[in-house]
Amino acid sequence: xxxxxxxxxxxxxxxxxxxxxxxxxxxxxxxxxxxxxxxxxxxxxxxxxxxxxxxxxxxxxxxxxxxxxxxxxxxxxxxxxxxxxxxxxxxxxxxxxxxxxxxxxxxxxxxxxxxxxxxxxxxxxxxxxxxxxxxxxxxxxxxxxxxxxxxxxxxxxxxxxxxxxxxxxxxxxxxxxxxxxxxxxxxxxxxxxxxxxxxxxxxxxxxxxxxxxxxxxxxxxxxxxxxxxxxxxxxxxxxxxxxxxxxxxxxxxxxxxxxxxxxxxxxxxxxxxxxxxxxxxxxxxxxxxxxxxxxxxxxxxxxxxxxxxxxxxxxxxxxxxxxxxxxxxxxxxxxxxxxxxxxxxxxxxxxxxxxxxxxxxxxxxx
Amino acid sequence: xxxxxxxxxxxxxxxxxxxxxxxxxxxxxxxxxxxxxxxxxxxxxxxxxxxxxxxxxxxxxxxxxxxxxxxxxxxxxxxxxxxxxxxxxxxxxxxxxxxxxxxxxxxxxxxxxxxxxxxxxxxxxxxxxxxxxxxxxxxxxxxxxxxxxxxxxxxxxxxxxxxxxxxxxxxxxxxxxxxxxxxxxxxxxxxxxxxxxxxxxxxxxxxxxxxxxxxxxxxxxxxxxxxxxxxxxxxxxxxxxxxxxxxxxxxxxxxxxxxxxxxxxxxxxxxxxxxxxxxxxxxxxxxxxxxxxxxxxxxxxxxxxxxxxxxxxxxxxxxxxxxxxxxxxxxxxxxxxxxxxxxxxxxxxxxxxxxxxxxxxxxxxxxxxxxxxxxxxxxxxxxxxxxxxxxxxxxxxxxxxxxxxxxxxxxxxxxxxxxxxxxxxxxxxxxxxxxxxxxxxxxxxxxxxxxxxxxxxxxxxxxxxxxxxxxxxxxxxxxxxxxxxxxxxxxxxxxxxxxxxxxxxxxxxxxxxxxxxxxxxxxxxxxxxxxxxxx
Numbered sequence: 001x002x003x004x005x006x007x008x009x010x011x012x013x014x015x016x017x018x019x020x021x022x023x024x025x026x027x028x029x030x031x032x033x034x035x036x037x038x039x040x041x042x043x044x045x046x047x048x049x050x051x052x053x054x055x056x057x058x059x060x061x062x063x064x065x066x067x068x069x070x071x072x073x074x075x076x077x078x079x080x081x082x083x084x085x086x087x088x089x090x091x092x093x094x095x096x097x098x099x100x101x102x103x104x105x106x107x108x109x110x111x112x113x114x115x116x117x118x119x120x121x122x123x124x125x126x127x128x129x130x131x132x133x134x135x136x137x138x139x140x141x142x143x144x145x146x147x148x149x150x151x152x153x154x155x156x157x158x159x160x161x162x163x164x165x166x167x168x169x170x171x172x173x174x175x176x177x178x179x180x181x182x183x184x185x186x187x188x189x190x191x192x193x194x195x196x197x198x199x200x201x202x203x204x205x206x207x208x209x210x211x212x213x214x215x216x217x218x219x220x221x222x223x224x225x226x227x228x229x230x231x232x233x234x235x236x237x238x239x240x241x242x243x244x245x246x247x248x249x250x251x252x253x254x255x256x257x258x259x260x261x262x263x264x265x266x267x268x269x270x271x272x273x274x275x276x277x278x279x280x281x282x283x284x285x286x287x288x289x290x291x292x293x294x295x296x297x298x299x300x301x302x303x304x305x306x307x308x309x310x311x312x313x314x315x316x317x318x319x320x321x322x323x324x325x326x327x328x329x330x331x332x333x334x335x336x337x338x339x340x341x342x343x344x345x346x347x348x349x350x351x352x353x354x355x356x357x358x359x360x361x362x363x364x365x366x
Numbered sequence: 367x368x369x370x371x372x373x374x375x376x377x378x379x380x381x382x383x384x385x386x387x388x389x390x391x392x393x394x395x396x397x398x399x400x401x402x403x404x405x406x407x408x409x410x411x412x413x414x415x416x417x418x419x420x421x422x423x424x425x426x427x428x429x430x431x432x433x434x435x436x437x438x439x440x441x442x443x444x445x446x447x448x449x450x451x452x453x454x455x456x457x458x459x460x461x462x463x464x465x466x467x468x469x470x471x472x473x474x475x476x477x478x479x480x481x482x483x484x485x486x487x488x489x490x491x492x493x494x495x496x497x498x499x500x501x502x503x504x505x506x507x508x509x510x511x512x513x514x515x516x517x518x519x520x521x522x523x524x525x526x527x528x529x530x531x532x533x534x535x536x537x538x539x540x541x542x543x544x545x546x547x548x549x550x551x552x553x554x555x556x557x558x559x560x561x562x563x564x565x566x567x568x569x570x571x572x573x574x575x576x577x578x579x580x581x582x583x584x585x586x587x588x589x590x591x592x593x594x595x596x597x598x599x600x601x602x603x604x605x606x607x608x609x610x611x612x613x614x615x616x617x618x619x620x621x622x623x624x625x626x627x628x629x630x631x632x633x634x635x636x637x638x639x640x641x642x643x644x645x646x647x648x649x650x651x652x653x654x655x656x657x658x659x660x661x662x663x664x665x666x667x668x669x670x671x672x673x674x675x676x677x678x679x680x681x682x683x684x685x686x687x688x689x690x691x692x693x694x695x696x697x698x699x700x701x702x703x704x705x706x707x708x709x710x711x712x713x714x715x716x717x718x719x720x721x722x723x724x725x726x727x728x729x730x731x732x733x734x735x736x737x738x739x740x741x742x743x744x745x746x747x748x749x750x751x752x753x754x755x756x757x758x759x760x761x762x763x764x765x766x767x768x769x770x771x772x773x774x775x776x777x778x779x780x781x782x783x784x785x786x787x788x789x790x791x792x793x794x795x796x797x798x799x800x801x802x803x804x805x806x807x808x809x810x811x812x813x814x815x816x817x818x819x820x821x822x823x824x825x826x827x828x829x830x831x832x833x834x835x836x837x838x839x840x841x842x843x844x845x846x847x848x849x850x851x852x853x854x855x856x857x858x859x860x861x862x863x864x865x866x867x868x869x870x871x872x873x874x875x876x877x878x879x880x881x882x883x884x885x886x887x888x889x890x891x892x893x894x895x896x897x898x899x900x901x
Contacts, residue, residue, distance in 0.1 A: 113818055140833045143846040147832070269707065
């Protein structure tokens with residue numbers, strides 16, 4: 001049988017990298033600088049470590065339930081009725097992540113390249129594409145990512161190198177000036193930038209080797225952290241901690257400040273912005289996939305496509321709730337405070353522990 | 367429901383009509399046979415009926431039926447009629463023998479032709495006559511002898527009009543299926559190369575041949591191709607383009623999902639990779655399935671040149687293909703929305719060149735692209751000598767005049783020309799045409815939403831491509847579902863010595879292609895080491 005469809009390890013880590021790197025990259029230096037001034041990059045590294053631990057829990061669960069998504073796991077472990085509130089919380093989390101990412105995406109595009117276009121047009125046009133890709137299922141999404149990945153990495157590395165001139169790396173000194181409490185708080189806040197990898201819960205049945213997802217996942221999170229740390233350090237080096245705090249999207253300002261003398265492309269903004277459309281798109285798509293996948297699995301409905309068609313307008317409506325960009329970030333703080341912790345920590349840990357106690361699922365070796 | 371019922375009924379009726387072509391016995395009486403045939407071939411003035419008598423006493427009545435122009439008359443005259451009418455007289459078998467064994471004598475002892483068949487079904491005999499064979503009827507027998515005398519008008523293999531190469535064979539497929547199978551067989555002299563023949567088209571009865579390597583091809587793909595070919599129920603198949611459109615996966619895609627080529631070496635190469643070739647009679651274009659986008663961007667010359675050059679050329683071609691899709695859209699987006707991303711002076715010079723042009727960039731680009739499409743179409747339709755003139759008149763004279771008249775800017779002319787030149791580097795005609803359509807869509811998006819629109823268009827095209835499959839193989843393979851092995855023959859073309867395995871994405875049965883060879887510099891002792899295990 002011709003079957004190139006199951007997700008290989010290579011595809012998986014590309015998938016996770018592209019999903020985690022998203023709109024967060026623009027605001028992250030500000031978040032980090034607010035939390036820890038010039039020690040911001042430590043915050044980001046810790047955020048990566050938190051994500052890694054979280055991913056480890058997911059990989060353990062995947063090992064125990066290699067053919068299941070979060071829905072079946074919760075049903076098996078917690079029982080039919082207890083699973084419902086848990087799944088609803090998780091669904092709300094995915095929905096709000098997807099919607100807020102979309103909104104920030106729209107605002108950034110509006111601010112940087114389409115100044116006079118209404119934000120609704122930007123959102124609806126990208127959502128139509130999101131709908132088209134999600135309806136195809138997991139395999140086309142992972143193939144899509146495979147094509148995008150090399151292009152993005154080349155542009156990111158190129159852009160990073162070009163920001164080096166006129167940077168002052170003494171700006172990140174002295175290190176370790178901030179208390180542990182602030183750093184942990186900042187790390188938790190920066191975890192939004194890593195959000196999105198939870199979609200892995202929904203693609204476990206489509207992975208070739210669901211028992212061994214930790215390695216590609218850890219590799220992917222390492223790459224993401226590297227990109228983020230680079231963004232933070234470069235912003236701090238260019239602007240200093242004080243100014244970084246004042247900018248809404250320091251990374252964007254960083255890219256705008258680049259001048260490429262003597263080359264055909266003078267300013268990177270247009271190029272990076274167009275690549276960034278891809279970055280945001282590859283974040284929104286898997287999360288929206290999760291948003292549609294969860295209820296369709298819960299109701300045991302066979303036509304996943306219909307759920308996509310319903311989920312996408314819901315994402316749009318939620319995305320249009322905040323009035324402006326400041327409010328969007330306030331909503332994000334709200335999500336971080338009330339939905340993020342239960343979804344990325346409490347639910348996976350709960351599932352893992354109670355599955356061990358109730359002895360459900362396949363026995364993990366060692 | 368009523369509608370479905372009536373459709374169902376109609377389908378059933380159609381099925382019955384076709385099953386009517388059942389066996390029809392041949393009457394023993396020659397006059398009766400000829401009467402039936404004359405009725406069948408009524409008003410077909412190209413059919414020849416020749417009645418003649420055989421034997422010393424001229425008592426044995428024979429009749430010969432063939433079609434004028436299709437059958438080889440020299441063969442019929444010299445080796446059928448002459449043998450029967452003159453040579454047969456010299457033989458003097460006993461009278462009894464003649465009576466009882468006349469048919470066998472004629473079949474095995476008289477006719478001097480290679481291809482002879484015996485048939486007792488008049489319908490099949492009529493079919494054979496229509497495909498250029500000659501039928502001989504003998505009075506008193508309910509059987510007919512069918513002689514292979516196919517000699518239809520045919521062109522001899524000449525250089526393919528598309529996909530030209532500098533290094534490599536210059537023979538191309540022709541309109542005759544038999545010649546085409548021979549061209550492939552000449553390249554692969556292996557009994558494991560199978561040539562399965564089918565017939566398609568209720569009225570045209572077009573011959574088709576499916577070619578594959580028995581031990582390499584993936585059975586699922588082969589099975590799928592057979593199933594789709596058998597589903598076809600149409601009156602006539604005039605070109606392989608019919609088959610292509612009838613068996614492809616997605617009919618709404620602008621991209622061809624089956625490769626068509628005029629080059630026998632390309633087909634032989636594809637068959638050795640584990641793909642399947644479909645040859646359709648009356649068409650010099652042979653289909654290759656499953657096809658991927660990259661396989662259509664490969665030219666067979668890539669494999670004949672040394673790998674450094676081949677990789678360079680192939681990369682250039684792929685960049686050209688990307689340029690041909692995106693360049694006009696980028697120009698529109700940059701000039702009308704984001705002039706800030708190009709250097710200030712360059713932006714100024716573009717603006718200066720556009721000074722006096724009354725149209726926005728999109729209209730300007732559309733005028734040029736449409737006139738280019740007109741030129742292209744005119745160039746194809748016109749006879750060769752005038753076609754060249756059209757190119758000069760259209761390209762140079764009109765282009766220059768349009769710039770002087772300030773209808774378009776000189777930069778636009780450059781952009782459109784580069785786009786056109788880039789698109790000519792794509793070896794596959796179908797892919798080239800599909801990309802033109804995508805180019806226009808992207809231009810519209812660029813005009814509406816600038817760079818963001820171009821990105822949306824790019825994403826949309828990519829989504830379409832990742833969803834597209836050709837007989838179960840992802841269209842973008844091997845770039846997607848990449849395994850390290852397939853990389854060597856994708857965007858780049860590494861040395862042939864590294865092509866130890868066949869492409870993995872085709873999931874073939876026999877993976878190994880050649881014996882491993884050293885990749886280092888060879889010294890004289892190993893000069894003739896050709897890798898004996900190669901298949």
